[in-house]
Structures are given as C-alpha cells and as structure tokens.
Amino acid sequence: xxxxxxxxxxxxxxxxxxxxxxxxxxxxxxxxxxxxxxxxxxxxxxxxxxxxxxxxxxxxxxxxxxxxxxxxxxxxxxxxxxxxxxxxxxxxxxxxxxxxxxxxxxxxxxxxxxxxxxxxxxxxxxxxxxxxxxxxxxxxxxxxxxxxxxxxxxxxxxxxxxxxxxxxxxxxxxxxxxxxxxxxxxxxxxxxxxxxxxxxxxxxxxxxxxxxxxxxxxxxxxxxxxxxxxxxxxxxxxxxxxxxxx
Amino acid sequence: xxxxxxxxxxxxxxxxxxxxxxxxxxxxxxxxxxxxxxxxxxxxxxxxxxxxxxxxxxxxxxxxxxxxxxxxxxxxxxxxxxxxxxxxxxxxxxxxxxxxxxxxxxxxxxxxxxxxxxxxxxxxxxxxxxxxxxxxxxxxxxxxxxxxxxxxxxxxxxxxxxxxxxxxxxxxxxxxxxxxxxxxxxxxxxxxxxxxxxxxxxxxxxxxxxxxxxxxxxxxxxxxxxxxxxxxxxxxxxxxxxxxxx
Numbered sequence: 001x002x003x004x005x006x007x008x009x010x011x012x013x014x015x016x017x018x019x020x021x022x023x024x025x026x027x028x029x030x031x032x033x034x035x036x037x038x039x040x041x042x043x044x045x046x047x048x049x050x051x052x053x054x055x056x057x058x059x060x061x062x063x064x065x066x067x068x069x070x071x072x073x074x075x076x077x078x079x080x081x082x083x084x085x086x087x088x089x090x091x092x093x094x095x096x097x098x099x100x101x102x103x104x105x106x107x108x109x110x111x112x113x114x115x116x117x118x119x120x121x122x123x124x125x126x127x128x129x130x131x132x133x134x135x136x137x138x139x140x141x142x143x144x145x146x147x148x149x150x151x152x153x154x155x156x157x158x159x160x161x162x163x164x165x166x167x168x169x170x171x172x173x174x175x176x177x178x179x180x181x182x183x184x185x186x187x188x189x190x191x192x193x194x195x196x197x198x199x200x201x202x203x204x205x206x207x208x209x210x211x212x213x214x215x216x217x218x219x220x221x222x223x224x225x226x227x228x229x230x231x232x233x234x235x236x237x238x239x240x241x242x243x244x245x246x
Numbered sequence: 247x248x249x250x251x252x253x254x255x256x257x258x259x260x261x262x263x264x265x266x267x268x269x270x271x272x273x274x275x276x277x278x279x280x281x282x283x284x285x286x287x288x289x290x291x292x293x294x295x296x297x298x299x300x301x302x303x304x305x306x307x308x309x310x311x312x313x314x315x316x317x318x319x320x321x322x323x324x325x326x327x328x329x330x331x332x333x334x335x336x337x338x339x340x341x342x343x344x345x346x347x348x349x350x351x352x353x354x355x356x357x358x359x360x361x362x363x364x365x366x367x368x369x370x371x372x373x374x375x376x377x378x379x380x381x382x383x384x385x386x387x388x389x390x391x392x393x394x395x396x397x398x399x400x401x402x403x404x405x406x407x408x409x410x411x412x413x414x415x416x417x418x419x420x421x422x423x424x425x426x427x428x429x430x431x432x433x434x435x436x437x438x439x440x441x442x443x444x445x446x447x448x449x450x451x452x453x454x455x456x457x458x459x460x461x462x463x464x465x466x467x468x469x470x471x472x473x474x475x476x477x478x479x480x481x482x483x484x485x486x487x488x489x490x491x492x
Contacts, residue, residue, distance in 0.1 A: 025350030029275040034283075041485035048484070080465055081485055104271030109468045219326055222355045238294070239287035239327055241485075 005231035009175035012138045036073020038217025038241040042196045056129040059122045062089040063135035071134025072102040088119035125161045135171035156188040163193035178207035217242040251477035255421035258384045282319020284463025284487040288442045302375040305368045308335040309381035317380025318348040334365035381417035402434040409439035424453035460491040
C-alpha cells in the first residue's frame with residue numbers, strides 16, 4: 001500500500017490542463033523534456049551500466065500520444081547517458097509538428113527507429129536490458145486497439161525475464177482501477193518492474209505488485225499547487241529530477 | 247589554462263543555429279529548459295544548502311536575450327530545489343511569447359520579480375548567497391548599453407564578497423578575447439567565481455581567474471556533432487546535466 005496521496009485520472013487531466021493554461025504558462029515541450037529526462041534518470045538509477053550490460057539495448061515503445069512523446073525524449077537522454085536505446089514508434093502523431101521534431105532529434109543522436117518486424121528481435125534478455133513502456137498514460141481509455149494489443153501481448157509474454165519500466169501508468173491499466181480484471185488476448189496485462197509516476201502517482205499505482213520499484217518524476221509544481229490537487233510535494237534531493245518512493 | 251577545446255563566438259552561433267535547424271529539430275524551449283536546469287544544478291553543487299545559508303536569496307539577473315531566458319529557467323528550478331531566488335529582468339523580450347510564459351512560470355512557483363530599485367537591496371552578502379549573471383551570452387557584442395552598464399557596475403562593486411555565477415560567458419566579456427582590457431565606468435569587469443559553459447566552453451573561458459570553478463552544462467549533442475565543431479564530448483556522469491571541469 002502507498003503512504004502517499006494519489007490523483008485520479010480526471011484530476012490529473014485538470015492538473016495537466018492548468019499547467020499548460022495561460023496562467024501557469026508551461027508549454028508541452030518544456031513539460032515533456034523534463035518528464036522524459038526524469039524517466040531516463042529513473043532507468044539510469046534502476047539499471048546502472050555495468051561491464052555485462054553495456055552492450056545491451058533499451059527498447060523504448062512509444063505510443064501515439066503524450067506518453068509516447070515522453071518516451072521519445074527519454075530515449076534521447078538515455079543515448080546521451082551512454083546507453084543503446086532503440087525506439088519502436090508505430091503510430092506517429094502527424095498532427096503536431098513537434099512530434100516530428102522529436103524523431104529528428106533521435107536521428108541526430110543516432111537512436112535507431114525500428115520497423116514493425118525489427119522491434120520483435122529486441123524482445124530477448126540477452127540483447128535488451130529493459131523495455132520502456134511509453135505506450136499509454138493517464139488519458140488512456142479502453143479498449144486497446146491494434147497494433148497496441150499485439151505489441152502489449154508480446155511484451156507481457158517476455159516481462160518475467162525482461163523488466164518493463166512504465167511511464168506514469170502501466171499501459172493497458174485503468175488509471176483509477178488498476179490492471180484488467182482478466183487477462184485475455186484482447187487485454188494483455190503488463191506488470192512493470194519499475195513505474196515512474198509523473199508529477200503525482202495515479203490511483204492504479206497502489207495495485208502494483210510487491211517489489212515494484214516506484215519513482216516519482218516531473219519536478220515542476222510548487223507546494224500550494226500540489227495541495228490544491230490534494231497531495232504534498234515530494235522530497236526530491238538536491239537537483240535530482242527523480243525520487244524513489246518505494 | 248584549459249586542457250579542453252573551445253569554440254569561437256562565430257562557430258558557437260553556427261552550432262546553435264544547426265541545433266535548431268530543420269535537420270536536428272531541437273526547439274528553443276527544449277534547449278533553454280535543459281540549459282537553465284544545468285545552471286541551476288551547477289549552483290546547487292557550488293552552494294549546497296546549509297543551516298546558515300538557507301534563508302538567503304539567489305539574485306538572478308536576466309538579460310534581454312536567450313542568456314536571460316536561461317536565467318529565468320534556472321531561477322524556476324532553483325526555487326523547486328528549495329532555494330529562494332529573486333529575479334531582476336529589466337528589459338523583457340516582448341517579441342517572443344515564450345518569454346512571457348517563462349515569467350508566468352516564475353510567478354507560478356512564487357519567484358519574486360524585482361523592480362529597478364528593489365534589486366539593489368539584494369547586493370548584500372548577508373542577504374544573498376550568490377548572483378546568477380544571465381545578462382549576456384555568446385552573441386554579445388560591445389558596447390554595453392544602459393541599464394546594463396549600471397547593473398554590471400553594481401555587481402562588479404560587490405563581487406569580491408558576493409560570488410557571481412556566469413551563464414556561458416561572463417557578461418561584458420568578449421566571447422573570443424576575454425575581459426575588457428581596461429576597467430572604466432562604461433565597461434565594468436565581472437570576474438565570476440563560477441562559470442557554467444553551455445554545450446562547449448568559449449575561448450574567453452581560458453582567461454578566467456585561477457580558482458574559478460568551471461562547469462559544463464547543456465548535455466544535448468552526440469560525439470560526431472561535437473567533433474564536427476572541433477571538440478570532444480564531455481565525460482558527464484550518470485544522468486547528470488552538469489559536469490565540473492575545474
């Protein structure tokens with residue numbers, strides 16, 4: 001059980017909207033940069049480079065929305081940290097120019113973008129250190145659609161041996177209710193080894209399996225704003241962008 | 247003397263332009279966020295919070311251009327780190343909406359914006375921990391103009407007792423040639439205690455006084471890009487956004 005406050009899907013959407021509203025004035029680009037950086041730092045803390053893992057890859061799965069954008073930023077920072085990320089981004093956001101720019105930035109730092117068959121070859125523990133699940137975040141509403149049902153089923157199949165790091169919400173989970181009650185071909189169940197909650201944990205985080213490593217990232221709100229949404233600021237250390245909660 | 251490569255004002259301008267060009271695709275908002283964060287982390291490393299300094303302020307002086315923008319971002323992060331920054335931003339950039347948003351973000355985290363007389367009251371070592379000089383960066387061309395000549399003269403007057411942290415280039419210095427040859431009322435000479443070079447040090451950094459603490463920040467370019475501009479990537483540790491060079 002958590003001993004910290006959580007914020008529902010509805011409230012998280014309001015919070016996000018207020019952060020990018022005219023009064024606060026954050027831009028999506030700023031928030032995504034900080035969120036992606038904090039996820040990369042959580043990966044770095046969870047899987048520090050060693051002699052045996054330094055040649056392995058990190059498979060970043062980027063979904064069609066903002067959670068996917070966080071994943072694209074995360075992959076860039078991981079590369080700059082010295083890791084070997086590869087990105088599978090099957091449904092690109094064509095409406096927002098910034099998403100194309102995030103892809104250019106990945107090409108700039110030489111992060112490979114995988115095609116629909118290539119990515120499957122990375123689902124092996126001897127080749128890949130971990131999987132970053134940046135498919136869906138706090139605005140996810142079931143049902144899952146293809147190609148994501150298949151992608152998540154593939155990840156669920158290997159997750160016992162290849163740890164999953166979920167960004168904000170384990171993909172496919174109901175933000176407030178937690179994992180699907182029943183695992184079916186149409187609703188594979190991810191059980192991440194690491195969760196990086198952004199700004200504040202969502203209710204489903206209380207249903208993580210024991211021993212899940214839980215980080216908070218996205219260090220951008222002051223105390224009064226946190227309190228207004230019913231939570232307390234987290235005790236980040238120094239200039240860190242990420243804090244381990246459990 | 248430095249044992250690392252530097253990049254001239256002209257080349258730094260080309261590098262910056264290429265980073266934000268269509269091929270690389272970084273946006274100003276992203277680069278400024280990362281640059282400002284790395285400056286805040288350098289301040290945090292240089293002046294860690296203690297029992298005696300925790301009530302003091304950090305005076306951030308923001309100039310009219312991008313160096314000033316880095317300062318505004320830095321101030322926000324310092325506040326979120328638990329410091330008490332105050333910002334003096336005398337000539338606001340009215341052409342670019344994003345600069346107004348950076349100001350809104352400061353108001354959001356409760357960083358005071360000082361007026362033309364208030365800021366002078368912070369030039370006291372018992373009140374202020376350090377001054378962040380984000381007035382002018384690598385695109386500065388003399389001569390200095392008011393109100394910056396007066397502002398810098400005030401800072402120069404107290405810098406022996408109130409350490410200055412310069413962002414990228416000590417303000418008023420020629421990026422390639424170093425400090426003004428002669429100190430006059432029209433050209434006060436800043437001698438920072440800390441310099442945070444962004445992306446790569448500029449030639450003037452070789453003329454810093456001995457014992458100046460020198461950091462590199464702005465961790466966003468890969469090896470081949472660095473090499474193309476004549477320098478080697480820096481050996482940042484883990485997920486750090488800043489590295490002490492000397």
